[in-house]
Amino acid sequence: MRRKGLASMAVQTVASTPSSDPAARTGTVDLGPAAALSCRECGERTPLGPVFACEACFGPLEVAYDLPGGSEAAEALRKRIEAGPNNIWRYAPLLPVPADVAEKPNVNPGFTKLVKADRLAAELGVTGGLHVKDDSGNPTHSFKDRVVAIAVEAARAFGFTTLSCSSTGNLAGAVGAAAARAGLRSCVFIPHDLEAGKVVMAAVYGGDLVGIEGTYDDVNRFCSELIGDPIGEGWGFVNVNLRPYYAEGSKTLAYEICEQLGWRLPDNLVVPIASGSQLTKIDKGLRELISLGLVEDKPYKIFGAQAEGCSPVSKAFKDGHDVVRPVKPDTIAKSLAIGNPADGPYVLDIARRTGGAVEDVTDEQVVDAIKLLARTEGIFAETAGGVTVGVLRKLIESGRLDPAGETVVLNTGDGLKTLDAVAPTTGPSATIRPTLESFREAGLA
Ligand SMILES: *Cc1c(COP(=O)(O)O)cnc(C)c1O
Numbered sequence: 001m002r003r004k005g006l007a008s009m010a011v012q013t014v015a016s017t018p019s020s021d022p023a024a025r026t027g028t029v030d031l032g033p034a035a036a037l038s039c040r041e042c043g044e045r046t047p048l049g050p051v052f053a054c055e056a057c058f059g060p061l062e063v064a065y066d067l068p069g070g071s072e073a074a075e076a077l078r079k080r081i082e083a084g085p086n087n088i089w090r091y092a093p094l095l096p097v098p099a100d101v102a103e104k105p106n107v108n109p110g111f112t113k114l115v116k117a118d119r120l121a122a123e124l125g126v127t128g129g130l131h132v133k134d135d136s137g138n139p140t141h142s143f144k145d146r147v148v149a150i151a152v153e154a155a156r157a158f159g160f161t162t163l164s165c166s167s168t169g170n171l172a173g174a175v176g177a178a179a180a181r182a183g184l185r186s187c188v189f190i191p192h193d194l195e196a197g198k199v200v201m202a203a204v205y206g207g208d209l210v211g212i213e214g215t216y217d218d219v220n221r222f223c224s225e226l227i228g229d230p231i232g233e234g235w236g237f238v239n240v241n242l243r244p245y246y247a248e249g250s251k252t253l254a255y256e257i258c259e260q261l262g263w264r265l266p267d268n269l270v271v272p273i274a275s276g277s278q279l280t281k282i283d284k285g286l287r288e289l290i291s292l293g294l295v296e297d298k299p300y301k302i303f304g305a306q307a308e309g310c311s312p313v314s315k316a317f318k319d320g321h322d323v324v325r326p327v328k329p330d331t332i333a334k335s336l337a338i339g340n341p342a343d344g345p346y347v348l349d350i351a352r353r354t355g356g357a358v359e360d361v362t363d364e365q366v367v368d369a370i371k372l373l374a375r376t377e378g379i380f381a382e383t384a385g386g387v388t389v390g391v392l393r394k395l396i397e398s399g400r401l402d403p404a405g406e407t408v409v410l411n412t413g414d415g416l417k418t419l420d421a422v423a424p425t426t427g428p429s430a431t432i433r434p435t436l437e438s439f440r441e442a443g444l445a
């Protein structure tokens with residue numbers, strides 16, 4: 001049921017109006033160094049446009065670039081990046097965005113803290129150095145602001161006036177905020193049974209929020225239908241028809257981690273998996289830094305992390321399969337609860353190629369890991385951060401992650417979004433009368 005008429009909602013600041021002629025949208029778009037879209041399966045190239053599947057083989061499309069080369073170019077590029085703003089736009093020369101991107105209204109995510117986690121390292125037995133990349137510090141408190149910021153630029157370039165998405169929660173909030181800031185209409189779709197905090201955060205920015213009776217995969221299917229329907233004309237779905245651009249935002253995590261380590265690659269990265277997009281683009285970002293000469297080439301291992309209640313990629317990895325069999329999610333880690341992960345097969349390739357692994361942890365281990373991170377480092381992670389820290393612990397205990405290597409574990413969201421996960425087992429040490437005697441009796445003096 002719609003709360004408001006769609007037509008009455010239009011708030012448009014973009015110069016172009018949406019056109020029913022796709023060629024008009026692909027004509028002269030300025031997305032900086034982005035040269036074309038290329039198929040990840042067959043390599044076929046397509047002009048930049050709001051498309052996501054290869055016409056030749058239906059494979060997923062990704063952005064292909066004309067990037068600078070040579071060692072002299074590397075030095076100049078490094079200087080230019082270091083002189084840039086303290087957000088993802090410092091990497092604009094490596095992203096599908098126009099050169100003047102930093103001057104347009106955008107929520108400007110990124111350059112979040114890389115926290116040296118010595119106390120957590122001691123607890124886990126990591127001796128080679130452990131860092132937490134803490135993306136809870138983004139404008140809407142999850143890593144999703146990175147990907148949405150790039151999608152907004154693509155939406156502007158293609159003349160879309162409504163920003164939309166299918167979301168497990170965090171994306172809906174990020175789209176709502178980014179659309180509000182950019183002066184676009186937003187209409188986002190979520191499963192109806194999300195955490196209250198995520199629902200409020202998705203709704204507060206004033207766009208339309210629609211709860212769908214079904215799982216995330218049902219929401220996704222619905223959105224695909226909407227794109228094919230005249231209702232969806234002029235709509236940019238950040239994770240569907242803008243997906244190739246959106247996905248590139250995750251590269252900025254790789255760039256930041258290496259720059260914050262002093263332009264070095266870590267040995268191990270532990271990354272959460274929902275659709276698997278983030279993990280695959282972190283790998284792409286690392287390989288770009290190597291080929292551009294911005295970091296010295298050396299082996300690195302990427303480890304994927306899932307919750308047991310939604311672990312199709314982990315299962316395929318353990319079974320030695322190349323295909324990922326869809327599951328019906330049942331876990332407290334709702335931000336990662338995608339039962340049919342689009343990038344699953346690519347995640348398997350990367351884990352195997354780099355010598356990493358994909359592992360999963362139970363909901364109980366997720367809660368324990370959230371508390372462990374909070375107790376040792378003062379970082380309150382959402383359930384996705386509990387998944388990565390829990391998986392890191394499991395990988396070390398089973399000897400599959402070398403504790404003598406330099407390791408980066410990602411926290412991709414804020415614990416305030418998933419209070420329900422820890423509320424039942426967290427609370428006051430005591431409740432007392434306001435007297436010293438009562439405090440003594442509580443055994444805390
Ligand atoms: C979306 C999300 C991810 C990763 O999603 P992918 O679909 O794998 O890119 C990780 N953590 C959080 C908190 C998220 O919201």
Ligand SMILES: [Zn+2]
Pocket residue numbers: 039040041042043044054055056057058059
């Ligand atoms: Zn193809």
